[in-house]
Amino acid sequence: MQTFIFLxxxxxxxxxxxxxxILSQNPKxxxxxxxxxGSGGGQMFGVQRTNEFLDKATWTLAGLIVALVIAANVMMExxxxxxxxxxxxxxxxxxxxxxxxxxxxxxxxxxxxN
Numbered sequence: 001m002q003t004f005i006f007l008x009x010x011x012x013x014x015x016x017x018x019x020x021x022i023l024s025q026n027p028k029x030x031x032x033x034x035x036x037x038g039s040g041g042g043q044m045f046g047v048q049r050t051n052e053f054l055d056k057a058t059w060t061l062a063g064l065i066v067a068l069v070i071a072a073n074v075m076m077e078x079x080x081x082x083x084x085x086x087x088x089x090x091x092x093x094x095x096x097x098x099x100x101x102x103x104x105x106x107x108x109x110x111x112x113x114n
Contacts, residue, residue: 007072011065018061025054 001077004072004075004077007068007075011068011072014061014065014068018058018065021054021057021061025051025058
């Protein structure tokens, strides 16, 4: 159960990072890439490299979310899994069930008017 909770926290963190990466992109070529300066030709992070980085980061984070969700699904406990014994399904049944060596009580006989 702790692994499942840990995976849920990681999924939420990756989703938050993905939102930030997507919001930093601008579909018209601006966004974060224009902040780093797109006018200089010899810059290390130019417009094209920043757009490529944000595009790769988006796809990588999306793939990571898919993998983490599948892993969390595998780690999740199945509440509909069949139980192994009656005692695990109904714990009270073990306490109130008659023991095999106890004699069976005959049913009560009804009195008819003779």
